[in-house]
Amino acid sequence: MFIGHFAVALAAKKAAPRTSLGTLVMAAQFADLLWPIFLLLGVERVAIAPGNTAFTPLDFVSYPFSHSLVADVGWASLFAGVYRLVKHDSRGALCLWFVLMSHWVLDALTHRPDLPLYPGSSTYVGLGLWNSRAGTLLVEGAIFALGVVLYVHATRPRDRVGIYAFWSFIVLLVLIYFGNLFGPPPPSVKAIAIAALGLWLFVTWAYWLDRHRQPRSLPGSSPPRP
């Protein structure tokens, strides 16, 4: 899943209005942000196998540190704990814990059974929604649309940047999603890892756009300087 994870981050803004969308995206995509780093370090493995599922040519051979259930509980607790320590926002920290864990749950819905319960586990989870292109597009598209609507309802733009930076973020995510779906398989594992590192740019982008939007549930403040 790709845009579905962003949807959770967008939707969570209503529950955690003080938390930047950047932090919410980082939590929702934490497993996929770690993954290319572990690939490059050689501790996790992926193979290019067109037809592995209808939706992706990637075969997730081994990714116990970024994508096992127990590892993600650990990352979620660490992430939420650090946020609580730095921001003194318990509600935001609790939301971030659930947002981070949602990654594993949504991946378990879409992947074929390749998600381990814990590093070293031989039990793999995955309901395989990716076996159906139409099913994936329908479910993930609906989740994403809902996330966008909820974020738009939870915030209002402070200035023009708050409009354009937000909508270009959304449009680019959708373009990348369809590019991956209809484009050729990646040329190499290294190319996958480098492209996946690009996900960090979306975290930065989300921090930037969120500064230009005001949570509707919080008292307003003066707009930031452009």
Ligand SMILES: [Zn+2]
């Ligand atoms: Zn993932």
